[in-house]
Amino acid sequence: MQYIPPSNLRGHDLAPLLASRGLDLDWFTEHDFDPHSTANVARNTYLEAMAKVPFHYRSAVATLPQLRAWIDDLIAGALEAQADRGSPIASITHGSSLLLLGVTGVGKTHEAYGAMRELSISGVYGQWQVTTAADLYAALRPRHGIDSEAEFRKYRDARLLLIDDLGAERKPTEFTEEINFRLINHRYEHHLPTLMTSNVEPKDLAARLGDRVISRLAEMCERVAMKGNDRRRNAA
Ligand SMILES: Nc1ncnc2c1ncn2[C@@H]1O[C@H](COP(=O)(O)OP(=O)(O)OP(=O)(O)O)[C@@H](O)[C@H]1O
Ligand SMILES: [Mg+2]
Numbered sequence: 582m583q584y585i586p587p588s589n590l591r592g593h594d595l596a597p598l599l600a601s602r603g604l605d606l607d608w609f610t611e612h613d614f615d616p617h618s619t620a621n622v623a624r625n626t627y628l629e630a631m632a633k634v635p636f637h638y639r640s641a642v643a644t645l646p647q648l649r650a651w652i653d654d655l656i657a658g659a660l661e662a663q664a665d666r667g668s669p670i671a672s673i674t675h676g677s678s679l680l681l682l683g684v685t686g687v688g689k690t691h692e693a694y695g696a697m698r699e700l701s702i703s704g705v706y707g708q709w710q711v712t713t714a715a716d717l718y719a720a721l722r723p724r725h726g727i728d729s730e731a732e733f734r735k736y737r738d739a740r741l742l743l744i745d746d747l748g749a750e751r752k753p754t755e756f757t758e759e760i761n762f763r764l765i766n767h768r769y770e771h772h773l774p775t776l777m778t779s780n781v782e783p784k785d786l787a788a789r790l791g792d793r794v795i796s797r798l799a800e801m802c803e804r805v806a807m808k809g810n811d812r813r814r815n816a817a
Pocket of ligand 2: 689690691745746778
């Protein structure tokens, strides 16, 4: 793993994020020159994750207890696998998934990026792919010069995947249904941790995503219903 000098992280508002996991800035910014130290793993993982966090959510901190418990489980699983294999660093490879549900503007995307940031500074390595469902379908539409299957595998096989706004399209098509099924089925079969958000009401989820996707989601992930109103309107 590349050694990241702590000075590269000046200017990041890290203290509140580290505090959310009971860590402090001294640990994160210690100059130990050890590429396998947990602090160096955290610096690498944090910078990789932040390259995928949109500017608006750059300071997001997760607040939902279920999300924080999910992070704890992923970390525990990675540490267990590291002990079994005697690996120099702990990496997330398997785990359960989580589905955040709630109305528009309640804070689902904020929580999701908060979770991604929190996991990134834990000292356990985890590589994320991030997409909205709509962007995923657009990226996978067959077109000249694009290997859609290679693009699909990038998301299908991601160690950690965030799918924002699942089921947001008003009218599912055969194409979106097939993508949803192939993606969720693969991640279900391989126990690949997936964080999903949706503003579809629970009672409408089956109609939007199909019974076979819902059945797999029921087994592979915890559903968390977020309560509240549209924070964007409140702010305005
Ligand atoms: N816990 C929080 N603390 C501070 N700001 C928050 C928090 N949660 C959400 N916000 C802010 O509220 C706004 C709406 O949040 P967010 O974008 O996460 O909503 P959403 O549920 O993903 O909405 P949509 O369904 O439209 O995608 C954003 O500006 C976000 O930064
Ligand atoms: Mg959102």
